[in-house]
Amino acid sequence: MTAKKRERLDVIKDILQTIKDNRQIKPTRLLYASNLSPQMFKGYVQELMEKKFIKLDIDGKEGKEKKSFSLTPKGQSFLQEYKVIENFIENFGL
Amino acid sequence: MTIASLILENKWILELIYAFVICAICMVIVFITDKFYRLSLHQGIRYFRNAFLFYGIAFVGRYLFGLFSDISFGYAFVAQIFFEFFLVMAGFFLFYSLVWKKFEQKKTYYFTSLVNSKIILFELIALIIAILDTSWRTYYLMFFSQILVFFCASIIAFYNYRTKDNKKHKFLKFYLLAMILEFVAWVLNYLAAAYFHWRHLVLVDIGLINSIFFISILCGVIKITKK
Numbered sequence: 369m370t371a372k373k374r375e376r377l378d379v380i381k382d383i384l385q386t387i388k389d390n391r392q393i394k395p396t397r398l399l400y401a402s403n404l405s406p407q408m409f410k411g412y413v414q415e416l417m418e419k420k421f422i423k424l425d426i427d428g429k430e431g432k433e434k435k436s437f438s439l440t441p442k443g444q445s446f447l448q449e450y451k452v453i454e455n456f457i458e459n460f461g462l
Numbered sequence: 463m464t465i466a467s468l469i470l471e472n473k474w475i476l477e478l479i480y481a482f483v484i485c486a487i488c489m490v491i492v493f494i495t496d497k498f499y500r501l502s503l504h505q506g507i508r509y510f511r512n513a514f515l516f517y518g519i520a521f522v523g524r525y526l527f528g529l530f531s532d533i534s535f536g537y538a539f540v541a542q543i544f545f546e547f548f549l550v551m552a553g554f555f556l557f558y559s560l561v562w563k564k565f566e567q568k569k570t571y572y573f574t575s576l577v578n579s580k581i582i583l584f585e586l587i588a589l590i591i592a593i594l595d596t597s598w599r600t601y602y603l604m605f606f607s608q609i610l611v612f613f614c615a616s617i618i619a620f621y622n623y624r625t626k627d628n629k630k631h632k633f634l635k636f637y638l639l640a641m642i643l644e645f646v647a648w649v650l651n652y653l654a655a656a657y658f659h660w661r662h663l664v665l666v667d668i669g670l671i672n673s674i675f676f677i678s679i680l681c682g683v684i685k686i687t688k689k
Contacts, residue, residue, distance in 0.1 A: 377502060419503070446501050453502045456495075456686050459633035461622035462506025462559050 377457075379404065380421075381450045383412060384443050387422060392436040395424075413437070421446055469666055480669055481525040487676045488518030491683050498687065505566060506559050508575045513555035517676075520548035539596055546592035546604050553611045554584040560618045605652040612645035633682045640678045647671040 379402070386401045387393055393401070399409045416422045421443035428434045439447075456462075469476065495511040498504075527541030558580070565580055575581060591603045619638040628634045647668050654664040 377504065449498065449501050452687050453498050453504065453507075455631070456498060456683075457504060457506060458626060459631045459682065459686050460506075460510060460559075460637055461619060461626070461634065462504065462510055462562075 377450070377454065379412060380416065381447065383416065384421060384439060384447050384450075387437050387439050388444070388447060392425065392438045394434075394436050398437055416443070469662055473662070476666075478525065480673070481521045483673065484521045484676055485518050485525075487680045488514040488521070491680055492518065494683050494687055505562050505575070509555050509559035509562055512575055513552045513559060514679075516548045516552035516555060520545055520552060523548060542596045543589075543592045546595055546601070547588050550588040550591050550604055550607055551584060553608045554588060557611045557615045557618075558584065560615060560622075601655055602652070605648060605655065608648040609645065609652065612641055612648055616641040616645050633686060636678055636682055640675050640682075643671055643678075644675045647675065 383398065383402050386398060390397075395413075398413075399406060402409055402412070404412065413422070417424065419442070420440055422437050423440055425436050425438055426433050427436075491514040492511055495507055495514070499507040499511055523541070524545045527537075527544065562580075577585070587607075591607055595601055595603045616638065619634070619641045623634045623638045626634055650664065650668050650671070654660055654668065658664045
């Protein structure tokens with residue numbers, strides 16, 4: 369028996385929740401935690417950054433930069449509303 | 463004074479209140495669902511929101527055009543096309559919000575949901591229906607299209623009710639009932655036009671059923687999105 373394929377909204381919620389739990393997380397760690405292929409992960413991260421749900425923080429000197437993702441207020445808001453949105457979609461069969 | 467004569471005497475004011483109530487309900491639904499669409503970018507929510515936006519525009523249009531309906535034939539022609547186009551499109555949007563997953567990739571994102579490769583087809587059909595109906599001075603094509611749309615929507619809502627967790631998602635049952643109610647309302651509309659010569663009491667019944675449909679959707683939207 370295979371596990372049910374995650375819906376797009378679930379994947380987004382999982383990524384955001386992981387970032388929230390870690391406050392800041394390196395791209396590689398987030399990739400492992402997300403359980404996605406690198407190509408899919410790139411697509412989702414790009415989408416989340418375009419939507420301004422997450423931001424990429426770059427610290428340190430040039431050549432020794434440390435990259436990490438963190439949640440924006442819009443991302444926080446999405447996580448809070450996620451349950452409501454999911455419930456809405458299920459109840460109306462959308 | 464009988465109820466029938468009371469209704470007849472106050473027909474204009476009743477229509478005004480009816481249009482206002484439906485518009486207000488639609489605008490609240492659009493306002494709430496738009497907020498959730500902007501957060502999730504979920505296409506189903508987007509089409510659902512569009513359905514009520516179009517219902518709202520159709521009723522506003524009917525009221526506004528109705529105020530000056532006696533001016534000229536050309537004016538009445540445009541008014542009916544406007545009203546029918548938005549009403550038929552609203553039904554199509556509501557139906558498409560239930561089936562969009564079968565026709566669109568989940569990652570597909572259209573810049574606009576009002577003019578895209580899928581919706582343009584519905585818009586063409588709605589425009590043809592509105593123009594033909596107006597030219598033939600009937601509403602039959604609109605009635606038939608909406609009877610078909612809500613018949614299919616009722617079947618899909620029934621399928622969702624049976625296959626999804628209806629104990630957890632209690633509104634599935636009410637959504638199914640709302641779809642059936644709207645199907646009945648459209649059948650009654652057809653009967654009123656074809657067999658009852660637009661008898662006013664039949665129209666009042668249709669208005670009541672329509673109001674119950676919109677109010678039940680509004681209640682569902684508010685209840686489910688309440689934190």
